[in-house]
Amino acid sequence: MPSPPVRIEVVRPRSAADKRWLAELWARAWGGDVMVSRGQIHRLQDAEAFLAIGDGAYLGAATFILEDEACELLSLNSLTEGMGVGTRLLQAVEHAAEQAGARYVTLITSNDNLKAMRFYLRRGYRFHAVHVGAIDEARKQKPSIPLVGLECIPLHDEIELRKVWST
Template sequence: MELSRTHHPIQVIRPQREADRRWLLDLWNREWGGETMVSRGRVYRLEDVEAVIAVQGGAYVGAATFVVLDEECELLSLNSLVEGIGVGTRLLQAVEDAAQQAGVPRVTLITSNDNLKAMRFYQRRGYRFHAVHVGAIDEARKRKPSIPRLGLDGIPLHDEIEMRKVW
């Protein structure tokens, strides 16, 4: 089914079917370069994390993965496959809701130093810069060689930008 800006409502679901899990794994492979995610020096596999999927008119239109730790929820990935219709916002809200239900006081995320669009997206939704981890992507690349050296707009990938939203 073709992804579009149809007027079908966006539903956010938890993956329950095998088809959901296969689609998420394919998304991670395609968008994140493999079956693992490296964040803040930790390696995560899809089976280690929680996820939400956005569906519109029967088609997958996005997903977010996250982990709830002791005092925070870490957003590991957020992919919106259709821009401008609220997919990313709906997914982010679902992660924030899960964090609040778990009783943690904040959501933390990492983005790469080249991802200016993501930094704008998160700031508009109440996230603030918390830290810059200089050279963290260079270190992560040692564990996950599929991480490219050049990112968006030809910007060299080196640093992780940590953002937080606290309530």
């Protein structure tokens, strides 16, 4: 008999344990609490966040920055596939952005992350720009960025995707 589906709750970090787990996730997934995108340095403590929790366990997180009419999704991590964790987190960010008056959500992924591109394109995002050599430049600020990424694809370029809901 199949197990019942896990109820996923998406919440803002509320406790010291939530914030500690988020910092550990960034350290594991992103090499620390600093991310570089489009030449800008972003720090975890400056980002807003959502956590996905199910059956008392952390299932994923999303971090983002709201500025004027824009929302930049800095990270989206799902620790399990096929449960809708990433989609729920993305919907929460989009809703928060809309409520804050943002006209769009933009995000950066690396040129090797075909899986992420497919995920976002299926959810209404479109290619907005290719920043040629941006990862090579970011590596100067954050040397821990690897030279080679997924499927042995050399990391060089940032791919910017955007979802616009009002013009």
